[in-house]
Amino acid sequence: MTPSAIAAPEAARVPEAARVPEARVEEFGAFVAALRSEALSRGVSDATFAAAFRGVTAPDPEILARTKRQGEFARPVWDYLVGAVSAGRIARGHARAAALADTLAAIEARTGVPRWIIFAFWGVESDFGASAGSVPTIRALATLAQARHRGDLFREELLAALTILQRGDIQPERMKGSWAGAMGQVQFLPSTFLRHAVDFDGDGHRDIWTSDADALASIAGYLKDLGWNPALSWGYEVSLPAAFDLTRYADDLGAFARRGVRRSDGKPLPASGAASLFLPGGAGGPAFLITGNFEVVRAYNTSDSYALAVGHLADRLAGAPALARPWPDGARRLDTAGLKALQRGLAAQGLYAGEADGRAGPKLREAVRRYQIREGIVADGYAAPALLERLGTAP
Numbered sequence: 001m002t003p004s005a006i007a008a009p010e011a012a013r014v015p016e017a018a019r020v021p022e023a024r025v026e027e028f029g030a031f032v033a034a035l036r037s038e039a040l041s042r043g044v045s046d047a048t049f050a051a052a053f054r055g056v057t058a059p060d061p062e063i064l065a066r067t068k069r070q071g072e073f074a075r076p077v078w079d080y081l082v083g084a085v086s087a088g089r090i091a092r093g094h095a096r097a098a099a100l101a102d103t104l105a106a107i108e109a110r111t112g113v114p115r116w117i118i119f120a121f122w123g124v125e126s127d128f129g130a131s132a133g134s135v136p137t138i139r140a141l142a143t144l145a146q147a148r149h150r151g152d153l154f155r156e157e158l159l160a161a162l163t164i165l166q167r168g169d170i171q172p173e174r175m176k177g178s179w180a181g182a183m184g185q186v187q188f189l190p191s192t193f194l195r196h197a198v199d200f201d202g203d204g205h206r207d208i209w210t211s212d213a214d215a216l217a218s219i220a221g222y223l224k225d226l227g228w229n230p231a232l233s234w235g236y237e238v239s240l241p242a243a244f245d246l247t248r249y250a251d252d253l254g255a256f257a258r259r260g261v262r263r264s265d266g267k268p269l270p271a272s273g274a275a276s277l278f279l280p281g282g283a284g285g286p287a288f289l290i291t292g293n294f295e296v297v298r299a300y301n302t303s304d305s306y307a308l309a310v311g312h313l314a315d316r317l318a319g320a321p322a323l324a325r326p327w328p329d330g331a332r333r334l335d336t337a338g339l340k341a342l343q344r345g346l347a348a349q350g351l352y353a354g355e356a357d358g359r360a361g362p363k364l365r366e367a368v369r370r371y372q373i374r375e376g377i378v379a380d381g382y383a384a385p386a387l388l389e390r391l392g393t394a395p
Contacts, residue, residue, distance in 0.1 A: 020058040020059060020061065024059060025057065028057070028058050028059050028146050029057070031142075031145070032053060032056075032142065032146075035155070038159065039159060042159060042163065043163070043166060044159075044162045045166060048162065048166045051172050052161075052162055052165055052172045053138060054172070056136070059143040059147065060139055063139075063179045063180075064144075064147060066180070067149050075305065076305075076333050077305040078285075078327040080306075084124055084306075084309035085312050085313045085316060089123055089313070090317060092123075092127065092130075093128060093313075094317065096128045097115070097317070100216070103212065104119070104216065107200065107217050107220045108220070111217075111220040111223070111224045112224065113224055117223070117234065117310070117314040118216055118219050118220045119216075119317055121186070121300065122185065122215065122216060123317075124313060125187040129212055132184050132185045133176050133184070133187070135177060136172075136175065137161055137183055137190070138158070138161060140178070141157050141181040144181065145157070154181065156191065157181050157189050160189075160191045160193070160194055161175065161181070161183075163194065164190055168205070169197075169205050170205070174210075175209075183209070184208035185208055185209065185212075186208045186215050188218065193218075195225075196218060196222040196225055197214070197221075198214060198218045198221045201213040201214055206218070222300070223300075226300075227292070229273075229291070229292060231270070231273065232292070233291065233293065234291060234296075234307070234310070234311035235278065235288045235290035235291055235293070236269065236288065236289050237265070237288055237323055237324060238261050238263055238264060238269075238287050238288065239261070239262050239263075239324070241260035241261070246283070246378060246379040247369075247379050249369060249379065250274070250277075251275065251276075252273065252274060253273045253289065254269070254270075254271050256289060261289065264323075264324035265320060265321060265324075274292060275289040276289070276290055277290075278290045279381060279382055280382075281327045281328055281382070282328060282380050283382070284328035285325065285326075286324070286325040287325070294311065297311060298362075303359070332385045333384070334384070334385055336358035336359075337395040338385065339358040339359065339364070339383060340358040341388055341393045341395040342364070342387060343356040343358070344393055345392070346364075346368070346371060346391070348393070349391070351367040351370050351371050352364065365381040365383075366381070368383055369381045372387075375390070
């Protein structure tokens with residue numbers, strides 16, 4: 001989970017207690033008191049707990065406001081890619097990679113994860129370590145946990161953050177990240193840190209805040225643990241032959257090649273490997289064959305836009321050209337409310353199972369394709385406004 005950090009410097013922030021009604025401050029205090037006993041039962045000392053909550057006396061209204069929006073889900077994929085895969089970012093990435101060439105080579109040799117995909121994650125998450133976040137993690141997680149944002153998730157993450165402090169990897173004043181508790185250069189949530197962070201520089205601390213080596217190795221280790229397949233890329237931009245049968249959208253890469261699908265950069269597709277067709281702007285936009293590694297990227301952040309940005313940035317850093325096919329002019333897309341309505345409409349048709357969360361992902365793509373195939377319309381899997389109108393489901 002990797003939302004951007006709040007932009008305002010900490011020194012400019014008004015203390016949260018000054019902006020919160022007294023009743024809310026009291027409720028927050030009761031929450032912290034109840035949390036303390038649970039933290040102690042998990043091995044967190046009184047001293048660690050007190051240091052972690054020093055100055056954290058009320059929920060932060062700015063953090064609560066941020067729960068209403070999240071860029072990689074709210075913006076069209078083509079707009080998201082403009083910022084995530086800019087010429088400036090590519091240039092900065094090449095400069096940073098040259099300075100860290102030996103470290104990258106060692107990490108790649110140890111994990112089997114290609115350096116450019118590691119670097120692309122680093123670039124999207126923190127602009128290669130330059131923007132690791134300035135929000136104190138305990139304040140952020142305590143605010144979200146006390147508000148029960150996403151149920152008990154952030155309470156567990158808060159307890160995990162206290163465990164990290166108890167283990168001594170970082171001091172409370174240096175434990176910072178995004179408004180949603182994702183930490184440091186790699187934007188790991190605390191539970192992810194506990195399972196996957198790496199002390200690559202050998203100083204005895206897993207430091208994803210200031211150690212480039214630890215940050216890069218932690219990304220690589222996490223991807224390896226998630227099942228990254230070194231034999232394949234995340235995906236390939238492709239061109240489709242005329243009258244291509246979009247209903248056969250999942251196949252072996254070799255079979256796609258035999259059906260006339262070609263990589264846009266002119267290189268051959270791998271001889272084998274499971275893949276599926278991904279048309280994030282509909283049939284009129286760029287087409288991709290995505291592999292299981294695309295889902296590994298999505299395990300880091302479930303946004304399709306995020307996964308495509310990481311994959312394309314990795315390709316550009318490795319020297320690949322920009323996308324060959326432009327995004328369709330004037331393309332319409334559903335907003336979050338529209339996507340929720342589409343999910344409800346498809347669920348009513350028995351085609352979608354799951355929460356109506358307003359997020360476009362593989363489950364919604366599959367449901368849309370099944371509906372399109374059943375209705376005899378272009379089966380591109382794209383959640384277009386016309387589908388919602390056809391279903392007759394109001395946002």
